Amino acid sequence: KNEVEQSPQNLTAQEGEFITINCSYSVGISALHWLQQHPGGGIVSLFMLSSGKKKHGRLIATINIQEKHSSLHITASHPRDSAVYICAVRYMNYGGSQGNLIFGKGTKLSVKP
Amino acid sequence: ETGVTQTPRHLVMGMTNKKSLKCEQHLGHNAMYWYKQSAKKPLELMFVYSLEERVENNSVPSRFSPECPNSSHLFLHLHTLQPEDSALYLCASSQSGPYLDNEQFFGPGTRLTVL
Numbered sequence: 001k002n003e004v005e006q007s008p009q010n011l012t013a014q015e016g017e018f019i020t021i022n023c024s025y026s027v028g029i030s031a032l033h034w035l036q037q038h039p040g041g042g043i044v045s046l047f048m049l050s051s052g053k054k055k056h057g058r059l060i061a062t063i064n065i066q067e068k069h070s071s072l073h074i075t076a077s078h079p080r081d082s083a084v085y086i087c088a089v090r091y092m093n094y095g096g097s098q099g100n101l102i103f104g105k106g107t108k109l110s111v112k113p
Numbered sequence: 114e115t116g117v118t119q120t121p122r123h124l125v126m127g128m129t130n131k132k133s134l135k136c137e138q139h140l141g142h143n144a145m146y147w148y149k150q151s152a153k154k155p156l157e158l159m160f161v162y163s164l165e166e167r168v169e170n171n172s173v174p175s176r177f178s179p180e181c182p183n184s185s186h187l188f189l190h191l192h193t194l195q196p197e198d199s200a201l202y203l204c205a206s207s208q209s210g211p212y213l214d215n216e217q218f219f220g221p222g223t224r225l226t227v228l
Contacts (some may be wrong), residue, residue, distance in 0.1 A: 004155070033216075033217075035219075039203050040221060041150075041203070041220035041221055041222035041224065042220070042221040042222065043203065043205075043217060043222075044115065044219070045216045045217060045218070045219075048215075048216055056164070086155075086156070088156075099173075100158050100161070101158070101167070101217070102155075103155040103156060105153070105154065105155050105157040106155070
């Protein structure tokens with residue numbers, strides 16, 4: 001069964017701390033997405049990556065294809081970063097075609113001032 | 114503001130009611146999606162439309178009926194729902210086909226409560 005595992009499930013940090021959220025998956029993928037969901041429910045796409053590393057402001061996403069693992073880092077965290085961070089992958093189907101996005105359960109981050 | 118709007122934002126309905134959720138995207142995208150998000154569970158894909166044609170129905174019960182009258186609008190018609198259908202229903206769109214690696218843009222969701 002293709003699954004996406006995220007850790008930790010919950011994370012509390014003090015403002016200014018460096019934060020890492022992890023995502024692992026089981027088989028070959030074509031791309032991995034990191035999404036942010038605020039308490040109101042809306043979801044925003046942060047990154048889509050298939051190799052290496054991407055950076056946007058204080059957010060950095062890395063992926064290691066061989067280890068089937070990705071990390072999302074937040075530098076100099078701020079209370080406004082408090083949200084649920086969701087990892088999603090697009091698995092490669094048998095035969096090489098691409099499937100739908102499969103989502104992790106999310107990591108709930110709370111940054112205290 | 115992602116360019117995808119959903120109405121209503123909150124809906125409470127009885128099990129015998131019929132209601133509809135509406136999604137509209139202002140991005141000129143070709144693919145639209147309905148997702149269900151239940152408490153403590155991952156997002157579940159329900160339906161996918163590409164160029165107004167349904168390309169995927171992810172084993173969703175028939176009490177959920179999607180409609181895509183044009184590439185900008187997507188509806189989810191609800192009838193005789195069960196309390197376990199209470200969840201956040203999210204609409205999303207993407208530029209090109211649903212199985213390509215392109216970013217999905219999500220609406221704010223409709224919080225549905227079935228009594």
